[in-house]
Amino acid sequence: MIRRRSTPWIHRWSRVLIAAIAAAGALETAFLTVVKLTGNVSAVCPTSGCNQVLNSPYAQVFGIPLTLLGFLAYTAMAVMAAAPLAFNPANQKELRSKLENLTWPLLFAGGIAMVIFSGYLMYLLIFVIKEFCFYCLASALFSLALFVLALIGREWEDIGQIVFTGIIVGMVTLIGTLGIYANANSPVATDSAVNSSGSGQAGPPVTTTSGEAEIALARHLTQVGAKEYGAYWCPHCHDQKQLFGKEAFALADYVECDPEGRNARAQMCIDAKIQGYPTWEINGKFYQGVQSLEKLADLSGYNGPRNFKNTIATPTVP
Known part of the structure; x- marks a missing residue:
C-alpha cells in the first residue's frame, strides 16, 4: 500500500497568509495616504522621525505619495493570493489549479520587487534620513513576509527558472528604484527660476504675532x-513659522525647496543636500526638524531678549 504524501501546512495556508498580510499592508498604506493628503501626518506619527520621513522628498514618486503606490502594490498581492481561493476545489478544481499556476509566479515577482524596494527605503531611513519610522518598519516587515511566503508557499518544479526570474526582477527593481530616487532632492531644478518672481503655491498663512524677542x-x-529650508506643503515648516510669528518670520531667510512654491530656490536646497523639511543651516551645520526659539538662539550665539511668546506643542530637536 502506497501512502499519499501529505501536503505541508505552509503550502496549504500560504495563500491565506499572503492575502492577510497584504490586506494589513493595504490598510496601513491607505490610512497613511489619507493623512498625507489631508496634511495630518504629525497627528498620527508616534515619533518625530516618522513625521520627518513621511514629509521628506523620498515620500513621493513623480509627485505621487509613496503610500498610495504601496497601497496599490499590497492590494494587487492580496487579490492575486485570494483569487484562487474563491473557487471550490471539489467541483472547480481545474479552474482553481490554473489560476494558482498563473498567480504564483506573479506573487513571487511581486514579493521580490516589494522586498527590494522596501530594503532600499530602509537604507535611506537608516543612513540618509537617519530617523526611525514605525510605519516604514512595519511595511518593510510586511514586504519581507510576502516574499518569504511566496518563495516557500508552494513546491516549485523548476528551481532554475525561479532563480532566473528572481535575478531579472530584482535587477530591474533595483535599477528602477535608484533611477527614481537619483534626483529626489533635485525636483526639476530649472523650474525654480519660474517662481522666483513671487508666483507659485504658498502654504497656510502665519496666524501668530511676534514679540520683540522673536x-x-x-x-x-x-x-x-542662518537659513531655514522648507516646503510650502510641509506641516512642520508651518509650525516653525508659527513659533516666530508673522512679523518676525518675514525677516528670516527662508528657502522654499519645492519648485512649485512661491519664491522657490530649489537649486539652493539641492546644493545643500537637504534631506527633510524643515532643516536649519546655522554656522555651516544642519539641524532637521522644528527647532525651539531657545535652541536657535543657543545655536546661533544670540544674546538678545528671550521672552519668546509663541509655543507650539513640543518642537523636534534632533
Whole structure:
C-alpha cells in the first residue's frame, strides 16, 4: 500500500497568509495616504522621525505619495493570493489549479520587487534620513513576509527558472528604484527660476504675532547667515513659522525647496543636500526638524531678549 504524501501546512495556508498580510499592508498604506493628503501626518506619527520621513522628498514618486503606490502594490498581492481561493476545489478544481499556476509566479515577482524596494527605503531611513519610522518598519516587515511566503508557499518544479526570474526582477527593481530616487532632492531644478518672481503655491498663512524677542532673533539669524529650508506643503515648516510669528518670520531667510512654491530656490536646497523639511543651516551645520526659539538662539550665539511668546506643542530637536 502506497501512502499519499501529505501536503505541508505552509503550502496549504500560504495563500491565506499572503492575502492577510497584504490586506494589513493595504490598510496601513491607505490610512497613511489619507493623512498625507489631508496634511495630518504629525497627528498620527508616534515619533518625530516618522513625521520627518513621511514629509521628506523620498515620500513621493513623480509627485505621487509613496503610500498610495504601496497601497496599490499590497492590494494587487492580496487579490492575486485570494483569487484562487474563491473557487471550490471539489467541483472547480481545474479552474482553481490554473489560476494558482498563473498567480504564483506573479506573487513571487511581486514579493521580490516589494522586498527590494522596501530594503532600499530602509537604507535611506537608516543612513540618509537617519530617523526611525514605525510605519516604514512595519511595511518593510510586511514586504519581507510576502516574499518569504511566496518563495516557500508552494513546491516549485523548476528551481532554475525561479532563480532566473528572481535575478531579472530584482535587477530591474533595483535599477528602477535608484533611477527614481537619483534626483529626489533635485525636483526639476530649472523650474525654480519660474517662481522666483513671487508666483507659485504658498502654504497656510502665519496666524501668530511676534514679540520683540522673536523679531530680534529673526534679525540676528539673518545677520549670521542662518537659513531655514522648507516646503510650502510641509506641516512642520508651518509650525516653525508659527513659533516666530508673522512679523518676525518675514525677516528670516527662508528657502522654499519645492519648485512649485512661491519664491522657490530649489537649486539652493539641492546644493545643500537637504534631506527633510524643515532643516536649519546655522554656522555651516544642519539641524532637521522644528527647532525651539531657545535652541536657535543657543545655536546661533544670540544674546538678545528671550521672552519668546509663541509655543507650539513640543518642537523636534534632533
